Amino acid sequence: MTTAPSLLTTRTSVALTFALNGLLFATLVSRLPDVRSELDLSNSALGLLLISASVGSVLSLPLAGRIIERFTPAGTVRGGSVAVGAGLLVCGIGxxxxxxxxxxxxxxxxxxxxTSTWDVAMNVxxxxxxxxxxxxxxxxxxxAWSIGSIVGSGIxxxxxxxxxxxxxxxxxxxAVALVLTLRSAGTFLPVEERHEHQERPRVSAWREPRTLVIGLMVLCYATVEGTANxxxxxxxxxGYDTPHWVGVAGFSVFVVAMTAGRLTGPLxxxxxxxxxxxxxCSGLAAVGVLIAVYGGSLPVMFVGIVIWGxxxxxxxxxxMSAAADDPVRAAAxxxxxxxIGYAAFLAGPPLLGMLGDAVGTLRALVVVAxxxxxxxxxxxxxxxxxxxGSTD
Known part of the structure; x- marks a missing residue:
């Protein structure tokens, strides 16, 4: 009979699972220029192709809670990683x-x-x-997800x-990520330990005011992050008529600042x-964006990018933590x-693009503030x- 993994072991496994999800995302994105050239696609045609991934996410995200309740977070992460690995391979071959x-x-x-079902499961x-x-x-x-994406981009x-x-x-x-994910999911918390006093809920999470307000908050913050991406x-x-490498450097500064905030934020x-x-955080993001847009010089803009990140x-x-405060209802x-939150990643880019055509790419960022x-x-x-009676 196997012994239950320690909580610290599970913590490490969850961090690895996040990192591997980020690694695979960056693996896909880093070769999109090659996909475009091999298929001889225009930018708009490539955008239409990428909608396929968005459709898969939109269809599966609302069902992720029930999938997790049925197959557990570990089983959902395993299944999601298989789908991601197979999807990448089929995309590459196609x-x-x-x-x-x-x-x-x-x-x-x-x-x-x-990736969407895996994402919800690892957050739960x-x-x-x-x-x-x-x-x-x-x-x-x-x-850890951000670090994984940085590694994936470098590779x-x-x-x-x-x-x-x-x-x-x-x-x-x-294949490497799949093997590591399957192994790490094996040290997730045992199902019987997680649900020792669970009762079946009667009200849908979509009808709970607190859940919907948290979703709106996450939507706003996801737009802040997605706009930078x-x-x-x-x-x-x-906005500043710079070479392309300077633009890439600006985004890199944002990722580093955001990752540093996530590493130190828990304290x-x-x-x-x-x-x-x-x-x-809301104030910092707004001030940072306004400095980046109206700073007037590249060094000042980079200061704004750090604050924004x-x-x-x-x-x-x-x-995500707030949504899962009650372990019984966490998955749903x-x-x-x-x-709700990922709607920002789907709808944000085209809406910002249209706004950017009207007022300029740099000025369009004001919507984040x-x-x-x-x-x-x-x-x-x-x-x-x-x-x-809580002791937490």
Whole structure:
């Protein structure tokens, strides 16, 4: 009979799971220029191809809670990692071997399903580990995702520079990540330990006011992060007429600042509480964006980017923790909040693109500062609910 893993072992496994998810995301994105050239696609056609992954995510996110309740977080992470690995391979073969866009779209669709269910499951598991540890740790799990994406991007640059075929790149990284994910999920918390006093809920998470308000808060913070992912490099290049490498450097500074905020944030959260820290994050993000847009010089803009990155660091992971405060309802609530929040990653890029065409790429970033107003008004929902007799 096997013994249950220690909580610290599970913590390490969850962090590795986050890092591997980020690694695979960056693996996909880093070779998209090669996918575009092999299939001879325009930018708009590539965008249509990538919608396949978005459709997979949109369809699976609302169902993720029930999938987790049925198959456990560990089983869902395993299944999601298989779908992601298979999706990457099929996408690579469709794009660069048979050069048939519909096959690449099928692979991206599978990737979208796998990564979204995996994402919700690892957040549910991370929240349970955080609850049992009795201290904030979720932002560090999300920092692990960022570190994994940085590693994946670096590997992608090397693979592209060496001319390694996309399908081979996707196969090797996907297989290694799959093996490591299957092993790490094996040390997640045992099901019988997690649900020892669970009762079947009667009210849908989608009808709970607190869950919906947390979802709105996460939506705002996801837009802050997603806008930087999609448009910050271009805003630096277009707004300050700089070489491309300077734009990439601006985005890199943002990622480093956000990762540093997630690594150090738990100390502040445990000392001051969620609401005050998130209010401060809202202010920092708004001020940072305004400095970046109106600073007037490149050095001042980079200062604004650092402040923006720190401000954007904690809203999303703290929202996931808040949604999972009650372990009995964690899967359903995290699924609902993630579905609302990820709408920012799906709808944000085209909307910001249209705004950028009208007012300029740099000026369009002001919308991020505006969104920090509703974010600051909703952070009260992230406070842990009062539970009589609680010793946490």
């Amino acid at each position: 794009a660069t071997v048979v050069e048939w866009p519909p096959l690449a779209a099928v692979g991206l669709f599978a990737y979208g399903i796998g 598991e991370g929240a349970e580990v955080e609850r049992r540890l009795g201290r904030t740790i979720m932002p560090r799990f999300h920092a 992608g640059v090397v693979m592209a520079a060496l001319g390694v075929p996309v399908s081979l790149h996707y196969l090797v990284i996907g 999609d448009w910050l490099s271009l805003a630096v290049i277009d 502040v959260l445990d000392r001051l509480g969620r609401a005050p820290v998130l209010w401060a 720190v401000g954007a660091s904690l809203g999303f992971p703290v929202g 609530r995290v699924s609902a909040v993630a579905t 505006v969104l920090m107003v509703p974010a600051s008004l909703t952070v009260f929902a992230a406070r842990p609910p009062a539970v009589s």
